[in-house]
Amino acid sequence: MAIGLPTIDIIFKKLAATLVTRSASGIVALIVKDDTDSTHAVKEYTSVLQIDATKFTMSNVQYIKDVFLGGAAKVIVAPVATDSVAVIGDAIKTIGSRKYNWIGLAEGKDDEQTDLVAYIKEQETAKKSVKAVVFDATAPDCQHIVNFTNPSVTTASGKLTGEKYVSRLLGLLAGMPLTRSSTYYGLADLISVEEPADVESAVNAGEFVLFNDDDLVRVARGVNSLTTLSSTVSEEFKKIVIVETMDMIRADISATFKNDYLGKFKNKYDYQVLLITAINSYFDALANEDILDNTFANRAYIDIEAQRAAWIATGKAEAEGWDEQTVKNNTFRSNVYLGGNIKITDAMEDFEFGIDLQ
Template sequence: MAIGLPSIDIVFKKLAATLVQRSARGIVTLIVKDDTDTTYAVKEYKSQLQIEATKFTATSVLYIKDVFQGGAAKVIVVPVATSSVAVVGDAIERIGSRKYNWIGLADGANDEQLDLTAYVKEQEGAGKSIKAIVFNVTDPDCQHVVNFVNPSVTTTSGKVTGEKFVSRLLGLLAGLPLTRSSTYYSFADVISVEEPADVEAAVNAGKFVLFNDEEIVRVARGVNSLTTLSATVSEDFKKILIVETMDLIREDISGTFKTDYLGKFKNKYDYQVLLITAINSYFSALAGEDILDNTFENKAFVDVEAQRAAWVAIGKTEAEDWDEQTVKNNTFRSNVYLSGNIKITDAMEDFKFNVELQ
């Protein structure tokens, strides 16, 4: 049975080697209000050259092109009837089980932004890693929701209100690799933006803000809308880059476990060790790519206390006195209790340089 396990190690090594490339080619779902063609549920494009202009209004076509301008790998376009009273609900039903990384409304009203926020927060609670960009929602407080708030943006094509710039930001965040954050990203075709009254206060409140830096428009800070912290949710979770990295690592590990391990091996400690070794090899490769900190001991291990608690919960009270190795040897039914401790490298965003004159 153990002969098959080395293949998991190979899968993890391939995933680690392609993580940066995959992170820079995210999939975007764009919800548009469009009645032009009602003969299909969704359209998927991998290039703006594939866009079928006859199936959308000219405005919708521009929104789709905005997403590609940022570098997204694929855009899933979901047209919803302009008369719909449940735009987000109708769109989610049409999307079905399709996989995507980012979602947003091309031109969403406030109630629709709220509905999308509620949906993504619900998905986060279920352990999903879908991320959304919404416009000016009051305190979404979610690490998977980016809350863009600039009232208006002026580009070389003209001035638009903030909600109409969401499609462009979806392309930006889907197209950036994990080797850099969106902080201080500049837009070559954006002339100016209408800023919040206090840019720094807005950023501290979990708002995604563009600001005028002399003649360049930049992203003030690559933050999501998270504001509530806890013992297990630190300041780091406010960074889009950190959350994006955690999501990809989680997807790689859980996906590989489901595809190459689940149901194929007996739940014995020996087999768990081989799985842990493969995961740690993956972490090591990520450290070599500067995704994880190579000065930190990034590792996975058996969650001894969780496994001990599982035995105690069914009445095996002697498990309270088992030493660590005994707990590891006594795997619990079909459950694999693993945990991990990793350090994700952040981007350089803050700089302080003191000069003392003698």
């Protein structure tokens, strides 16, 4: 079997001090259909003032502005030809290796929404943490896909069909800090929305919906489209804020391992302890920021059974009887087998208050 590149399936490091501010500074990749600039070159903006209106139609300029209205730190605009038959494929190709957190279509058609769903699921399988907002897709069932389903929204400028509001929601979610969820977030730019027949049923079906709450339009619940649960995928994975937190922790730990440990240390127990200590310091800092529950023992550790199984698989039967410390001392080739147990704090969203009258 070829050795190949080191596999980085773990998570690590101390970017905790900036995690909250980074979480509110997401990058959005916005796909627009536009032939104004015949080169269809990708544009990157960090401010509304940078938008070159001569490169886009008026409607696409407004979509870019809508992303910034939500609070995104950066917008990567991927223009594709209006006659493209592979909108998602063309956009992904032009975006290339640029990093972004959220992606979506301005005025995407049904088949394009479906293609974007397929792309995000591929990225999730590859353990990439990019997320998408799609419009009215058919049961995406994916923790990295937010499925917006309100048929229409009404702004001061008039009524818009739902797919034309995706850009605004991309900016909203990219700019949302991990200290809160999008649940009940008020959208002051909207006058009203066309609600689904049953808002609660829609939310339970993994739909991201808005509802009319007196004189303000609000997000009903900050959920993604996940509906299928398992022994390793629990109810919490339906929450956007929980998945966003997991993604950022995974990215921090993976990047730190690559930058600070990979190839720089021999694979022995002492150095694994250094790695674990750094990860646990990171978890402690996240607990101080209320990202993790500070009443819970958030800890990383050597995965004893995984490391034991690796030795047994090579024919070393005596590994079956090793005590824990012996397993720890017998590191396996270039592999670092770590596990972890953390508790991410959710936002307060459900309230019950019973009062007894005497």
